[in-house]
Amino acid sequence: MSRSGAIEIASELRSRSFQAWLVGGCVRDLVLGREPKDYDIATDARPEELLRLFPRAQLVGALFGVVLVDGVEVATFRSDHAYADGRHPEGVTFETDPKQDVLRRDFTMNALLLDPAVLNSWGDKGDKEYKGDGEYGVVDYVGGLADLRAGLIRAIGDPEQRFEEDHLRMLRAVRFAARFKFEIEPVTWAAIQKLHAKILRVSPERIRDELVRILTEGGARRGFELLDASGLLRDILPEVAAMQGVAQPPEFHPEGDVWTHTLIMLEGLRAPAPALAFGVLLHDVGKPGTFRMADRIRFDGHVELAERIAREVLNRLRFSNAEIDQVIALIANHMRFSHVHQMRESTLKRMLRLNRFEEHLELHRLDCASSHGHLDNYEFAKTKFEQSAPEELQPARLVTGDDLIAAGYAPGPDFSRMLEVAEDAQLEARIQSKEEGLELVRSTFGPPAVSR
Numbered sequence: 001m002s003r004s005g006a007i008e009i010a011s012e013l014r015s016r017s018f019q020a021w022l023v024g025g026c027v028r029d030l031v032l033g034r035e036p037k038d039y040d041i042a043t044d045a046r047p048e049e050l051l052r053l054f055p056r057a058q059l060v061g062a063l064f065g066v067v068l069v070d071g072v073e074v075a076t077f078r079s080d081h082a083y084a085d086g087r088h089p090e091g092v093t094f095e096t097d098p099k100q101d102v103l104r105r106d107f108t109m110n111a112l113l114l115d116p117a118v119l120n121s122w123g124d125k126g127d128k129e130y131k132g133d134g135e136y137g138v139v140d141y142v143g144g145l146a147d148l149r150a151g152l153i154r155a156i157g158d159p160e161q162r163f164e165e166d167h168l169r170m171l172r173a174v175r176f177a178a179r180f181k182f183e184i185e186p187v188t189w190a191a192i193q194k195l196h197a198k199i200l201r202v203s204p205e206r207i208r209d210e211l212v213r214i215l216t217e218g219g220a221r222r223g224f225e226l227l228d229a230s231g232l233l234r235d236i237l238p239e240v241a242a243m244q245g246v247a248q249p250p251e252f253h254p255e256g257d258v259w260t261h262t263l264i265m266l267e268g269l270r271a272p273a274p275a276l277a278f279g280v281l282l283h284d285v286g287k288p289g290t291f292r293m294a295d296r297i298r299f300d301g302h303v304e305l306a307e308r309i310a311r312e313v314l315n316r317l318r319f320s321n322a323e324i325d326q327v328i329a330l331i332a333n334h335m336r337f338s339h340v341h342q343m344r345e346s347t348l349k350r351m352l353r354l355n356r357f358e359e360h361l362e363l364h365r366l367d368c369a370s371s372h373g374h375l376d377n378y379e380f381a382k383t384k385f386e387q388s389a390p391e392e393l394q395p396a397r398l399v400t401g402d403d404l405i406a407a408g409y410a411p412g413p414d415f416s417r418m419l420e421v422a423e424d425a426q427l428e429a430r431i432q433s434k435e436e437g438l439e440l441v442r443s444t445f446g447p448p449a450v451s452r
């Protein structure tokens with residue numbers, strides 16, 4: 001919903017003598033001079049009153065008094081009861097005082113209220129010209145404006161209590177610090193370091209969503225450094241923490257150990273899709289388990305082990321099968337780029353037609369740029385990909401399974417290999433017709449067996 005839509009909803013509420021404030025992340029972003037992704041409204045109107053005022057509204061959180069009006073979340077002021085599960089309050093009390101609603105929130109920067117009536121007067125000024133004296137309509141009960149200016153993530157009230165209420169807030173603190181390049185206030189940080197193990201009580205889906213945001217919203221390297229320093233990394237991704245201190249051959253990896261290499265790659269991410277981000281994070285996760293010292297440091301079989309470990313991690317985090325398959329494909333193919341100059345044309349074309357090949361390219365680019373710095377294989381593959389039309393990479397097959405059966409071949413162990421040999425020849429322009437393809441199959445595998 002646009003800014004104007006949120007203002008209209010708030011204006012309608014105020015015209016009916018209800019309070020209505022923009023609240024939370026949208027106010028934070030506006031103060032920082034950023035355009036919010038969405039707008040939330042807090043009001044003293046009860047859910048039943050909201051449903052009566054806005055016929056198109058949907059009740060999306062009955063227990064918490066949240067109503068969706070044309071894409072805008074409108075929530076009744078509330079205070080929360082005790083949190084028994086470390087994630088949700090057992091109940092709420094609806095309030096008429098906006099301060100009570102603010103005090104239940106997570107961090108001071110997310111607890112600002114803004115009078116929607118004056119929002120249009122802000123323009124795009126943001127915090128550079130904001131004076132904090134009420135002139136611009138911000139109400140700040142918890143010192144959020146000062147923390148925004150200082151670049152601090154500070155829990156409201158007692159940090160330990162805030163994190164005991166909702167353990168996921170520890171990951172949110174890390175995400176905000178990484179995204180905005182803020183520091184986590186010392187007492188808040190100490191509480192995270194003390195309580196980090198409680199993150200394991202949070203559902204895998206919630207943890208997954210926060211990790212995706214840390215990896216894709218900006219500041220992924222810093223986010224993972226904070227996860228490590230807080231203790232959260234070993235709780236939720238022990239397989240990634242195991243990369244620390246695993247040495248690599250300096251002739252290929254002058255940057256240092258596997259953890260350092262991965263951090264540098266994370267730093268290079270630019271608004272990646274989640275699959276690419278997790279492909280980067282997990283592409284070398286098999287190295288700790290395959291480390292050996294021979295003529296030099298070697299990691300025989302690390303790709304195959306990484307595939308198995310990554311599948312376990314992604315299943316644990318409840319990723320979709322489609323996303324898991326893409327991450328595994330990124331890991332499985334990331335070492336193949338070293339052979340692109342020597343590949344047969346058919347092999348190269350099969351590689352170039354991998355699903356979302358641009359992500360394979362980007363992982364390889366980051367891998368090289370974060371280690372030895374040589375990008376010749378990347379440039380070669382990128383040029384080939386850009387110059388190849390889809391129909392060149394995956395043309396309609398000249399020889400199909402039905403053609404083989406019609407020619408007298410019975411499905412069996414060699415059947416798929418026959419199709420592969422024919423397609424190889426087609427991709428390399430060695431055959432031009434079905435008849436030439438069937439002749440190639442006969443010369444390679446012999447004539448069909450005579451049935452009795």
